[in-house]
Amino acid sequence: MRIRTIFWKRCSRRQRLAWVSALEPGSPGGHALVQALARELERVHVLPQTVLYIADAETFSGHEECHEHKKARKRNSKETAVAIEKLLPKRCQVLGLLTPGIVVTPMGSSSNQPQEIEDGEAGFALLFPKIDGVKIQTFHFPKEVKNRVIDENKFAEAGLKNNPDLRVVLLFGYNSWKSGATRFLHQIVNPLNEKSIILAGGQVESFTSLISENNNAQPSDACGVVGLAFSGPQIQSATVLLDQDVADERTAEAAMQRLKAANIPECNTIGFMFACVGRGYRHYKTKQNMEADAFRKFFPNVPLFGFFGHGEIGCDRIVTGNFVLRECNDVKDDLLHGYTTVMTLIHLGSTKPNQV
Numbered sequence: 001m002r003i004r005t006i007f008w009k010r011c012s013r014r015q016r017l018a019w020v021s022a023l024e025p026g027s028p029g030g031h032a033l034v035q036a037l038a039r040e041l042e043r044v045h046v047l048p049q050t051v052l053y054i055a056d057a058e059t060f061s062g063h064e065e066c067h068e069h070k071k072a073r074k075r076n077s078k079e080t081a082v083a084i085e086k087l088l089p090k091r092c093q094v095l096g097l098l099t100p101g102i103v104v105t106p107m108g109s110s111s112n113q114p115q116e117i118e119d120g121e122a123g124f125a126l127l128f129p130k131i132d133g134v135k136i137q138t139f140h141f142p143k144e145v146k147n148r149v150i151d152e153n154k155f156a157e158a159g160l161k162n163n164p165d166l167r168v169v170l171l172f173g174y175n176s177w178k179s180g181a182t183r184f185l186h187q188i189v190n191p192l193n194e195k196s197i198i199l200a201g202g203q204v205e206s207f208t209s210l211i212s213e214n215n216n217a218q219p220s221d222a223c224g225v226v227g228l229a230f231s232g233p234q235i236q237s238a239t240v241l242l243d244q245d246v247a248d249e250r251t252a253e254a255a256m257q258r259l260k261a262a263n264i265p266e267c268n269t270i271g272f273m274f275a276c277v278g279r280g281y282r283h284y285k286t287k288q289n290m291e292a293d294a295f296r297k298f299f300p301n302v303p304l305f306g307f308f309g310h311g312e313i314g315c316d317r318i319v320t321g322n323f324v325l326r327e328c329n330d331v332k333d334d335l336l337h338g339y340t341t342v343m344t345l346i347h348l349g350s351t352k353p354n355q356v
Contacts, residue, residue: 017126017127017129017268017348018040018126018127018129019105019124019125019127019303019305020033020036020037020039020040020124020127021036021104021105021122021123021124022035022036022121022122022123022124032121033053033055033060033084033123033124033125034083034084034087036125037053037084037087037125038087040127041087041088047088047089047092047129048088048089048092048127048128048129049091049092049093049128049130049136050092050093050094050095050127050128050136050228051084051093051094051095051125051126051127051128052095052096052097052126052228053084053094053095053096053097053123053124053125053126053209054096054097054098054099054102054123054124054125054305054306055097055098055099055102055122055124056098056099056100056101056102056117056121056123057098057099057100057205057206058121060080060098060123060208077098078208080208081096081208081209084096084209085209093136093137093138094138094209094210095138095207095209095210095226095227095228096208096209097174097204097206097207097208097226097307098205098206098207098208099204099205099307099308099309100118100205100277100307100309100310101116101117101118101119101122101275101277101280101307101308102117102122102123102306102308103115103116103117103273103275103292103304103306103308104117104122104305105303105304105305110301110302111300111301113292113293113296114271114273114289114292114295114296114303114304114305115289115292116273116275116280116281116288116289116290116291116292116308118277118280118281118288118308124305126270126305131232131348131349132349133232133233133234133349134230134231134232134234134235134348134349135159135165135230135231135232136228136229136230136231137159137229138210138226138227139157139158139159139160139226139227139228139229140210140225140226141154141184141188141224141225141226142222142223142224143180143184143222143224144222150188159229159231160191160192161191163229163231165231165232166197166230166231167196167197167198167230167231167232167235167236167237167319168197168198168200168229168235168237168319168344168346169192169197169198169200169201169228169229170200170227170228170230170272171188171192171199171225171226171227171313172201172202172203172204172207172225172226172227173185173201173202173203173204173223173224173225173311173313174203174204174207174223174224174226175206175222175224176203176223176310176311178222178223180223181223182336184224184225185225185336186336189313189335189336195317198237198238198239198317198346199239199313199314199315199317199335200272200274200313200314200342200344201227201274201312201314201342202274202307202309202313202342203309203310203311203312204307204309204310205309205310207226210226230346230348232348232349234348234349234350235319235346235347235348235349236264236265236319236347236349237264237318237319237344237345237346237347238259238262238264238318238319238344239259239314239315239317239342239343239344239345240255240256240258240259240316240342240343241255241314241315241316241337241340241341241342242255242291242340242341242342242343243337243340244339244340246341247283247284248284249287249290249294252284252290252291252294253297253298255294255343256294256295256297256298256299256343257298259299259343259345260298260299262345264345265347265350266299266302266347268347268348269302269346269347270302270303270305270345270346270348271295271299271302271303271304271343271344271345272304272305272306272343272345272346273291273292273295273304273305273306273343273344274309274312274313274314274341274342274344275291275306275307275308275309275312275341275342276308276309276310276311276312276338276339276340276341277308277309277310278339279291279308279339279340279341280308283339291343292304295343299345302345311336311337311338312336312337312338312341312342313335313336313337313342314335314337315334315342
């Protein structure tokens with residue numbers, strides 16, 4: 001596999017978001033991502049404090065399909081995760097996800113064409129440095145058999161409660177096929193379903209890394225929820241839901257027009273796309289990259305990342321500069337979906353021109 005290492009310079013040279021991608025076939029994507037990350041870290045002047053990496057499950061875990069090799073596949077996945085973690089600072093927060101497909105903006109510029117990679121090897125890593133006025137926290141809520149009620153102190157420790165600066169929460173359920181997984185996800189999502197917070201994400205196959213300052217444990221075979229909480233008064237965000245009726249270019253672009261109407265600043269902004277595995281070219285009658293192309297048409301300079309998963313989290317919601325929701329009602333939004341796509345913008349704030 002030829003490795004492409006890329007990064008995005010933010011408006012301030014001091015505070016920049018970087019990313020790496022491994023897109024071309026030839027060798028397992030997990031190992032390619034390790035190599036790409038190693039190359040990029042040699043070039044980055046600001047070491048990351050938080051890393052989110054996502055890879056397609058098959059290539060990250062290896063290609064062994066024989067029943068007797070299942071343990072070897074799991075060990076290979078873990079070894080790849082450890083290799084990535086060893087490249088990063090000890091106190092760096094790391095969240096790694098494995099999914100059926102990937103959405104990524106490749107090649108060295110945020111203005112390049114994002115790609116929906118539903119089949120084949122792919123992976124990327126987002127490297128968040130320390131950003132003035134922004135706090136990013138990883139969290140993990142495993143479903144515990146003994147405790148049916150989630151400890152509210154854990155919500156507070158993750159920055160999800162008693163936090164007036166909380167703006168965006170990316171949530172990812174894992175092992176969703178397990179008994180009680182959907183009910184448990186509701187337990188996490190419902191307390192966060194407030195008009196002043198953007199919620200977005202989806203159901204992934206599994207997660208491979210979760211290292212934070214609290215030294216959270218590695219995942220087990222149980223189900224649960226992991227994610228990232230973004231806090232800071234300068235953060236702005238918006239989400240739109242593309243439901244089953246969005247099935248052609250016209251309706252996909254109409255959804256992006258709704259997102260555009262949120263007037264989220266596009267400098268220092270990241271796009272996320274969380275789609276059902278049943279969408280993509282199958283949903284759009286073999287036309288590939290439909291939703292990513294529609295996003296780029298309205299946001300040509302915003303890099304887009306995400307995945308195809310087994311369920312989506314999100315709704316039409318806006319958190320703007322004065323943090324007043326423009327479209328609100330007294331009814332809680334329905335946040336858990338299937339056969340949909342959730343598009344999200346996260347603006348990390350402006351930086352002062354004189355920063356170096």
